[in-house]
Amino acid sequence: MNWTSAGEYEDIRYELSGDGIAKITIDRPEVRNAFRPETVIELMDAFERAREDTSVGAIILAGEGDKAFCSGGDQRVRGESGYRVGGNAAVGRFHVTDLHVQIRRLPKPVVAMVRGFAVGGGHVLHVICDLTIAADNARFGQTGPRVGSWDGGFGASVLRDLVGTKKAKEIWLLCRQYDAQEALEMGLVNAVAPLAEVEEVTVQWCREMLALSPFALRLVKSSFNAQEDGYAGIQQLAHDTNLLLYGSEEAREGRTAFLEKRKPDFSKFPRRP
Numbered sequence: 001m002n003w004t005s006a007g008e009y010e011d012i013r014y015e016l017s018g019d020g021i022a023k024i025t026i027d028r029p030e031v032r033n034a035f036r037p038e039t040v041i042e043l044m045d046a047f048e049r050a051r052e053d054t055s056v057g058a059i060i061l062a063g064e065g066d067k068a069f070c071s072g073g074d075q076r077v078r079g080e081s082g083y084r085v086g087g088n089a090a091v092g093r094f095h096v097t098d099l100h101v102q103i104r105r106l107p108k109p110v111v112a113m114v115r116g117f118a119v120g121g122g123h124v125l126h127v128i129c130d131l132t133i134a135a136d137n138a139r140f141g142q143t144g145p146r147v148g149s150w151d152g153g154f155g156a157s158v159l160r161d162l163v164g165t166k167k168a169k170e171i172w173l174l175c176r177q178y179d180a181q182e183a184l185e186m187g188l189v190n191a192v193a194p195l196a197e198v199e200e201v202t203v204q205w206c207r208e209m210l211a212l213s214p215f216a217l218r219l220v221k222s223s224f225n226a227q228e229d230g231y232a233g234i235q236q237l238a239h240d241t242n243l244l245l246y247g248s249e250e251a252r253e254g255r256t257a258f259l260e261k262r263k264p265d266f267s268k269f270p271r272r273p
């Protein structure tokens with residue numbers, strides 16, 4: 001696959017396939033692609049770039065190298081109140097909270113391509129993605145309670161939706177690791193491919209989606225989130241469908257009547273049964 005670099009970053013890479021796929025890669029292999037606040041800020045910028053680019057229809061999230069997708073928050077910059085910008089900011093926070101919401105809200109499918117470890121906050125990242133394609137060397141797990149942390153947000157609720165309550169509790173309470181085949185069997189990933197072929201397979205899945213109606217895919221994603229994300233999810237689905245209403249003659253009559261300072265005439269539009 002020939003990727004073209006399309007953005008200048010320090011901790012990540014942003015690349016385009018040329019046929020509608022953006023690939024965002026966490027590029028910190030020396031720490032198994034752990035993220036620091038700066039990494040998350042760059043990831044958010046790249047996801048926004050992919051969202052705004054109308055030539056992009058699917059996004060791959062990956063980690064550099066074969067050893068890890070992502071090992072979660074960089075423990076070297078973890079402070080008393082979160083992760084610290086520059087490693088020494090007086091007050092830290094969880095920048096990743098906003099990234100989770102951004103990936104859920106992004107109206108294009110996001111596919112995690114997992115090679116090696118997806119653990120801790122790195123595991124949560126793949127859980128939040130719409131699909132996961134795992135290499136046969138992938139290993140999954142939560143590590144929070146081992147390092148004095150946990151994620152009771154999407155990292156618990158969406159995980160439970162995927163694998164069921166007992167299994168989700170097992171994953172969090174025991175901090176075990178699971179291989180790619182076990183992950184497939186429990187519904188944590190969509191497919192497993194040989195390490196050497198995982199990118200080809202991931203791109204193929206993206207291309208299958210690129211051949212489909214982009215607006216239908218947008219609605220599929222927001223309808224799943226509507227149930228899982230409560231009011232915020234309903235808001236996303238409602239606003240997405242309002243985009244469709246805006247394109248109708250009926251809605252145009254309302255806007256045009258306002259601009260022409262007359263009463264709208266909706267009489268010609270059916271009151272659908």
Ligand SMILES: CC(C)(COP(=O)(O)OP(=O)(O)OC[C@H]1O[C@@H](n2cnc3c(N)ncnc32)[C@H](O)[C@@H]1OP(=O)(O)O)[C@@H](O)C(=O)NCCC(=O)NCCSC(=O)c1cc(O)c2ccccc2c1O
Nearest residue numbers: 031032034071072073074075094096120121143149150151
């Ligand atoms: C990922 C591993 C299983 C890999 O093991 P392996 O044996 O292959 O490699 P090493 O252990 O030798 O690691 C190589 C090298 O990388 C460094 N490193 C690895 N992970 C991290 C990390 N997360 N932070 C910093 N550095 C890391 C390691 O120290 C080595 O460095 P050397 O200098 O010695 O070469 C294994 O490495 C592993 O288990 N890593 C830790 C995984 C982990 O516990 N992650 C943090 C979980 S908590 C979290 O991620 C988290 C983040 C958030 O933002 C949250 C926000 C809100 C709520 C909760 C959050 C949250 O829980």
